[in-house]
Each structure stands twice: as C-alpha cells, then as structure tokens.
Amino acid sequence: MSESDSSSPQPAASVVMPVFNTVTYLERAVDSVLGQSFTDFELLLLDDGSSDGSSAILDRYQQRDSRCRVYHWPNRGIIATRNEGNRLAKADIIILMDSDDICMPDRFEKQIRFLHENPDCVAVGSKILLVDADDMPITEMGNKFSHEDIDSTNMSGDSIFFQPTVALRKAAVEQVGGYRDEFPCAEDFDLFLRLAEIGTLANIPEVLLKYRQHLSSIGYLHGNKQADSAMRAIKDACRRRGIDYNNLSLRPQPAKDRQDIGDAYIKWSWWALKAGHLPTARKYALKALKEQPLNREAWRVCGYVLRGR
Numbered sequence: 001m002s003e004s005d006s007s008s009p010q011p012a013a014s015v016v017m018p019v020f021n022t023v024t025y026l027e028r029a030v031d032s033v034l035g036q037s038f039t040d041f042e043l044l045l046l047d048d049g050s051s052d053g054s055s056a057i058l059d060r061y062q063q064r065d066s067r068c069r070v071y072h073w074p075n076r077g078i079i080a081t082r083n084e085g086n087r088l089a090k091a092d093i094i095i096l097m098d099s100d101d102i103c104m105p106d107r108f109e110k111q112i113r114f115l116h117e118n119p120d121c122v123a124v125g126s127k128i129l130l131v132d133a134d135d136m137p138i139t140e141m142g143n144k145f146s147h148e149d150i151d152s153t154n155m156s157g158d159s160i161f162f163q164p165t166v167a168l169r170k171a172a173v174e175q176v177g178g179y180r181d182e183f184p185c186a187e188d189f190d191l192f193l194r195l196a197e198i199g200t201l202a203n204i205p206e207v208l209l210k211y212r213q214h215l216s217s218i219g220y221l222h223g224n225k226q227a228d229s230a231m232r233a234i235k236d237a238c239r240r241r242g243i244d245y246n247n248l249s250l251r252p253q254p255a256k257d258r259q260d261i262g263d264a265y266i267k268w269s270w271w272a273l274k275a276g277h278l279p280t281a282r283k284y285a286l287k288a289l290k291e292q293p294l295n296r297e298a299w300r301v302c303g304y305v306l307r308g309r
Contacts, residue, residue: 008090010090011040011041011067011090011091012038012040012093012112013040013042013091013093013094013108013112013167014041014044014089014090014094015033015041015042015043015044015094015095016044016082016085016088016089016094016095017029017030017033017043017044017045017046017085017097017099018046018048018078018081018085018098019045019048019050019058019099020047020048020075020081020099021050021051021052021054022050022052022054022100023050023057024100024133025099025100025101025133025212026057026099026100027057028135029098029099029101029103030043030057030061030099032101032102032103032104032105033097033103034065034068035105036103036105036108036109037105037106037108037109038108039067041067041095042069042089043061043065044069044071044088044089045058045061045062045069045070046084047070047072047073048075048077049073049074054099055072058070058072069088071084071088078187079179079180079181079184082178082179082187083178083179086170086173086174086178092170093112093167093170094167094168095108095111096163096165096166097164098164098212100212100214101164101210101211101212102131102209102210103208104207104208107165107208108167110126110206111124111126111167111204111208112167114167114202118200118202120199121147121200121201122172122199123161123172123192123199124167124202124203124204125142125161125162125165125166125167125201125202125204126142126165126203126204126205126206126207126208127141127142127143127204127205127207128140128162128165128207128208128209128211129207129210130210130268131212132212132213132214132280132283132284133212135210136279136280137275137277137280138268138271138272138275138280139271139272139275139277140275141162141211142162144203145202145203145205147196147200147202150196150201151193151201154192154193154196154234155193155237156248156250157227157231157234157251159192161192161203162209163188164209165203165211168195169199172199173191173195175198176191176194176195177194178191179191182229183229183230183232183233185225185226185229186230186233189229189230189233190230190233193233193234194237197241215261215264231250234248234250260292261291262288262298263292265285265287266285266292266295266298266301268280268284269282269283269285269288270301272284273285273301273304273305278305281301282305285301286302289302
C-alpha cells in the first residue's frame with residue numbers, strides 16, 4: 001500500500017501493529033482492535049516480510065474494514081518497522097499493539113480519555129493478564145501506576161511498562177527520536193526511559209490487554225541480549241540524568257538465552273496457581289513433569305496443583 005490515502009480525514013488515534021509470522025494469533029489480535037468501543041482510529045498493519053500466510057490475512061482485513069491500512073515490505077526488523085509505523089501514523093495519539101496479543105474492548109476508550117484528561121502524560125499503559133497460546137489465563141501483572149513508581153522500577157531494570165499496552169503522544173516520540181538501533185530487544189524500554197524525561201508515564205490500574213506468553217517471544221529466545229540492551233539503556237539514562245549508575249540497585253539479569261521449556265512451564269504453573277487459575281496451573285505442571293521428569297521443582301509444583309492450592 002502506498003501513502004496515496006494521505007488526504008483522508010485525520011483519525012483520533014493511530015494503532016501501530018507490526019506483523020511478522022504470527023499467523024496463529026493474528027486474527028484474534030486484529031479482531032480485538034476492530035472490536036473496540038472507541039472506533040475513530042486507523043489501524044496500520046505493518047507486514048515485515050511474513051512468509052507464513054500472515055500477509056494474505058492482512059489483505060483480507062484491508063478489504064473488509066476501511067480503518068485498516070496494510071503495508072508490505074521485505075524484512076527490516078522490529079525497530080525499523082516500529083519507527084516506520086510511527087512515521088506513517090496520522091493521529092496525534094499512537095496506540096501500540098502486538099500481533100499476538102488481545103485488547104480488552106474498552107482499552108482505547110479508557111486510554112484516550114486518560115491522555116485527554118492528563119496533558120502532562122506522554123504515555124499510558126495498563127495492567128496485563130498473561131495468557132498462554134490457548135488464551136488460558138496465567139496471572140495478572142503491572143502493579144505500578146504513578147510516574148515515579150514506573151520510572152524508578154524501569155531504572156532498576158525491572159520494567160513495569162508493557163509495550164503492547166501503551167498509548168502515547170506522537171509528538172513526544174518524535175521529540176525523543178523514536179526507537180534506537182543501539183538497544184536491540186529492549187528498544188521499547190529505552191524509549192520509555194527517554195519519554196519519562198520529557199513528561200509523565202502512567203498505568204491505568206485495570207487489565208486492558210491479554211499478553212501472550214509463548215516460547216518464541218524475545219524474552220524467552222534472547223534473554224541475555226535483552227538484558228544487556230536494558231542495562232546499557234539504563235546507563236545512558238544515568239548519563240543524561242546525571243546519576244551515578246554504580247549507586248543503582250539493579251535486579252539480577254538472566255544467565256542464559258533460550259530459556260528451557262520445562263523451566264518456563266514450571267514458572268507458568270506457579271504463577272497460575274498463585275493467581276487462582278487452577279486449570280492453567282495443572283496444564284503446565286503436567287507439561288513440566290513431562291519435559292523434566294527428574295526435576296524436583298516440577299514434582300513440587302505438581303504436588304501443590306494436585307492439592308489445589
């Protein structure tokens with residue numbers, strides 16, 4: 001698609017959704033956007049060289065709903081794709097979205113209202129509900145809501161501002177220079193640190209997004225790379241803010257890339273159990289035991305799950 005439609009009316013918001021080989025989840029993600037209670041938006045569907053059938057799905061959505069604007073190009077990578085999406089956005093408010101997650105129906109309405117009511121806020125996120133590949137609930141996350149709590153948590157290396165929950169002001173993104181290539185796998189984290197220096201960040205204390213957990217995500221495949229980029233982003237923020245990096249209290253970073261499948265299943269089982277989602281906890285306790293039959297922690301979580309607590 002070209003930019004020949006640039007003369008069309010400016011929407012209230014631009015939703016930017018990069019897409020790369022997420023055919024399994026793509027329709028659920030797009031449907032959750034198009035089904036919003038707030039309807040005055042454009043949806044930029046950015047196909048970054050998909051080869052799994054995602055491209056054809058996007059084209060069908062463009063034919064079906066005039067709010068969809070589809071762009072196809074050879075693979076550029078997520079940073080270039082996100083920056084291009086922000087450039088193409090017509091609206092003053094940009095809503096970030098990933099192609100494997102699910103928006104709650106009132107997400108846009110609540111975030112746009114929040115930005116209108118809080119002109120000093122440059123970006124607003126929300127709590128999330130972690131779900132698995134089958135949409136089964138795992139646990140809620142995101143218990144920091146004020147600017148001070150969000151920024152201080154980010155500066156500790158433990159991000160509490162989740163990229164696909166965020167709605168932000170285009171002018172603010174342009175002011176700080178968008179996403180930067182120097183911080184691969186943590187480009188969003190770096191952006192939020194810089195945005196916090198020109199305005200306030202906030203999280204709405206409600207679950208407005210179902211956040212997909214799967215073992216092909218960046219956090220599971222590239223943990224070391226993501227952690228290294230995040231630490232360098234914090235050092236850069238310290239330099240800008242005049243803070244001694246050595247005086248920060250930083251959380252421990254991952255020891256390896258490509259987290260073991262069994263370890264991930266154990267973690268998801270514990271999370272689900274503590275959150276009261278017993279069917280999910282059982283599902284992953286059994287999967288963990290199958291993957292790691294000699295792992296004591298797998299047997300331990302199985303024992304708790306069988307007792308139902």
